[in-house]
Amino acid sequence: METFFSFLSKRVDDCSSLLCVGLDPHPADLPAPTADAARTFCLRLINATGRYAAAFKPNAAFFELYGPDGWSALKDVIAAVQEESNRLGSMIPVILDAKRGDIASTAEAYAKSAFEHLGAHAITLNPYLGKDSIDPFLAYKEKGAFLLCKTSNPGASDLQDLTVDRGALTEESPSTVHRPRSIPLYEHIAHLAQSWNTGNNIGLVVGATQPEALTRVRSAAPDLWFLVPGVGTQGGDLETALRSGLRADGRGMLINVSRGIARSADPAKAAAQMRDEIINVKYALKH
Amino acid sequence: METFFSFLSKRVDDCSSLLCVGLDPHPADLPAPTADAARTFCLRLINATGRYAAAFKPNAAFFELYGPDGWSALKDVIAAVQEESNRLGSMIPVILDAKRGDIASTAEAYAKSAFEHLGAHAITLNPYLGKDSIDPFLAYKEKGAFLLCKTSNPGASDLQDLTVDRGALTEESPSTVHRPRSIPLYEHIAHLAQSWNTGNNIGLVVGATQPEALTRVRSAAPDLWFLVPGVGTQGGDLETALRSGLRADGRGMLINVSRGIARSADPAKAAAQMRDEIINVKYALKH
Numbered sequence: 001m002e003t004f005f006s007f008l009s010k011r012v013d014d015c016s017s018l019l020c021v022g023l024d025p026h027p028a029d030l031p032a033p034t035a036d037a038a039r040t041f042c043l044r045l046i047n048a049t050g051r052y053a054a055a056f057k058p059n060a061a062f063f064e065l066y067g068p069d070g071w072s073a074l075k076d077v078i079a080a081v082q083e084e085s086n087r088l089g090s091m092i093p094v095i096l097d098a099k100r101g102d103i104a105s106t107a108e109a110y111a112k113s114a115f116e117h118l119g120a121h122a123i124t125l126n127p128y129l130g131k132d133s134i135d136p137f138l139a140y141k142e143k144g145a146f147l148l149c150k151t152s153n154p155g156a157s158d159l160q161d162l163t164v165d166r167g168a169l170t171e172e173s174p175s176t177v178h179r180p181r182s183i184p185l186y187e188h189i190a191h192l193a194q195s196w197n198t199g200n201n202i203g204l205v206v207g208a209t210q211p212e213a214l215t216r217v218r219s220a221a222p223d224l225w226f227l228v229p230g231v232g233t234q235g236g237d238l239e240t241a242l243r244s245g246l247r248a249d250g251r252g253m254l255i256n257v258s259r260g261i262a263r264s265a266d267p268a269k270a271a272a273q274m275r276d277e278i279i280n281v282k283y284a285l286k287h
Numbered sequence: 288m289e290t291f292f293s294f295l296s297k298r299v300d301d302c303s304s305l306l307c308v309g310l311d312p313h314p315a316d317l318p319a320p321t322a323d324a325a326r327t328f329c330l331r332l333i334n335a336t337g338r339y340a341a342a343f344k345p346n347a348a349f350f351e352l353y354g355p356d357g358w359s360a361l362k363d364v365i366a367a368v369q370e371e372s373n374r375l376g377s378m379i380p381v382i383l384d385a386k387r388g389d390i391a392s393t394a395e396a397y398a399k400s401a402f403e404h405l406g407a408h409a410i411t412l413n414p415y416l417g418k419d420s421i422d423p424f425l426a427y428k429e430k431g432a433f434l435l436c437k438t439s440n441p442g443a444s445d446l447q448d449l450t451v452d453r454g455a456l457t458e459e460s461p462s463t464v465h466r467p468r469s470i471p472l473y474e475h476i477a478h479l480a481q482s483w484n485t486g487n488n489i490g491l492v493v494g495a496t497q498p499e500a501l502t503r504v505r506s507a508a509p510d511l512w513f514l515v516p517g518v519g520t521q522g523g524d525l526e527t528a529l530r531s532g533l534r535a536d537g538r539g540m541l542i543n544v545s546r547g548i549a550r551s552a553d554p555a556k557a558a559a560q561m562r563d564e565i566i567n568v569k570y571a572l573k574h
Contacts, residue, residue: 026392061389061396067362067404068355075354101413102348102386103440105313109348117354126388128415128435130442148415153390155417158479165450165469182452185472192445 003200004122004144005225007093012054012251014090017275018282020227021049022097022258023058023077027065029262035069038062042077045262049271050084050092055254057227059097078119093121095227095254099148101126107136115140122146124205124227127189131196144201147193149217150186152207152230160186186213190220203227206245208236208255214244218252226253232260239281250282290487291409291431292512294380299341299538301377304562305569307514308336309384309545310345310364314352316549322356325349329364332549336558337371337379342541344514346384365406380408382514382541386435388413394423402427409433411492411514414476418483431488434480436504437473439494439517447473473500477507490514493532495523495542501531505539513540519547526568537569 012018023045025038046056063074078094085091096118100110114123115137122144125134137145150160162185183191186206193202206217208230217226226245230236238255245253257274264270299305310332312325333343350361365381372378383405387397401410402424409431412421424432437447449472470478473493480489493504495517504513513532517523525542532540544561551557 024393027396028392059389059393061387061393061400064358064400065396065404067400068358071351071355071358099389099413100348100386101388102346103438103442105315106311106346106348109314109352113348113351113354117352126386126413126415128413128446129386129438129440130445130447132440132442151390151416153416153419155390155419158417159415159472159476160417162472162475163452164472165452185446185449185451188449189446 002142004093004142005200005203007091007121008055008144008225008254009251011090011092015052015054015275016279017052017054018251018253018255018278019052019271019275020055020057020095020254020256021045021053021261021271022229022256023056024258024262025062026259027062035063035066035073038066038070039073039076041262043080045267046077046080046084048268049261050081050088052268052271052275053092055093055095056081057095057097057256075118082119094119095122095124095144095146096120097124099124099126101129101133103129103133104136107133111137111140115143122203124148127192131192134196138199138201141199141201144203146203146205146227147189149189149193149204150206150210150213152209152234152236156207160184164188184213184216187216187220190217190224194221194224197224205229207234208238208241209234211237211240211244214241218245218247222247224252227256228253229256231255232257238277239284242278242281243285246282246285250286289429291380291429292487292490294378294408295342295431295512295541296538298377298379302339302341302562303566304339304341305538305540305542305565306339306558306562307342307344307382307541307543308332308340308548308558309516309543310343311545311549312349313546314349322350322353322360325353325357326360326363328549330367332554333364333367333371335555336548337368337375339555339558339562340379342380342382343368344382344384344543362405369406381406382409382411382431382433383407384411386411386413388416388420390416390420391423394420398424398427402430409490411435414479418479421483425486425488428486428488431490433490433492433514434476436476436480436491437493437497437500439496439521439523443494447471451475471500471503474503474507477504477511481508481511484511492516494521495525495528496521498524498527498531501528505532505534509534511539514543515540516543518542519544525564529565529568530572533569533572537573
């Protein structure tokens, strides 16, 4: 069976790229703050950068903003990635950045919305409510779920960096030989995610702004794909991020760039350059 | 200036009720899984229970499920609470249960969606991304934000019960005289929320299923309003919950009931009984 991550790996092979293009139609970047303008903005970006994109990541907030019209635009944007994929002859996955998190039947409704109604291939989720809030998404075995682990914003440290005592926990990460008793909360989530990933459909969101966190998370979750925001505009360094977070097989990271491409005078060129930079850094790291 | 919590307190006085009626149109409870059916379901519930409701709480997931039509229905449902309020001559606040959480300009977009587009008076938020993910909501000074603290689901223990080391933290809760170094993560969030509440617009979501958690959170956040799910269907006991969580002034808790009212043969009667039970328990606790 194809899982989201086998689908993603195939696309990464096809396009030699680890670039995820963020589709964030900030009202300030639009000629007018309307759903139509948001749709047009994204469609142009998809058309310009599709060739270089391992994945696209629309953020739900910038569509919800416009109510029903925005929701229609979001659906159109996801469909447009499908059309661009057909044009290119290589399917490009769509990760819906929604950061949802709710319980039981409510989580089921969110999963249905993202995967069935909108047609996204993966979603970002907030793990604060625990495993049973993730399960309804994992029940879609061919879809993916990226759990927030270490985000790229300054406030991330308020909770994510807290030191947690794992004294009472013994089973979640049998693969870890050295298990310190106290670790940051974000690292604990990485251990949980690695142990929950029995269906090969869990990834992690790990910001590039704190490379030491990337290193710790890679050590805790050696197999997982990371969705990595924060390179560029937010100050994260690409080479340091790749060195800290790439898997042994040279994959396992999707470098997300939103404003750095969307606000460029030539988004196609900016995306091509970013793809090439990633290739060059990967090459240098190997040699 | 009126804040959300002064608005809520006024309504609580008007209707002598601490009952929050959940508007969760589960597809299984509808004649057909459509946005129209979800709207009708909620409108009937609002009309039947408005008199007894200190607040209404629609959950966004059960509307998102239907895409643009669902989003329209959600807006209609919130508007219907306004109409019911006008009919009753007493404004009933609407808490949008959306559990959002994102950074900077993205959080601004979510806040605009909830407060300006949909017209909700308060929202539930996931605090995992930290203070800067909450700030754009707090910037709406007359609106409210309930932060997830201790949820009522079994998986809540995965993260929320972890013991965190507060050794490095000294400023977040100057009001606490006795400050143990290690406390559960949910209790730490309660301390943070109490210290962040400088604008009287923060509340907490604390489930009724673990009364000892209610007690700890009340001690950490003596001033805050709690939105309390989990009484009834999920097994939480009303009397124990009220005894554990009520503020010294006999307020500070909104007891949320969804299925227990919506699935009743006579929702008006079920809501009236719940309001009366709360009054009776409060009376017994005082005498």
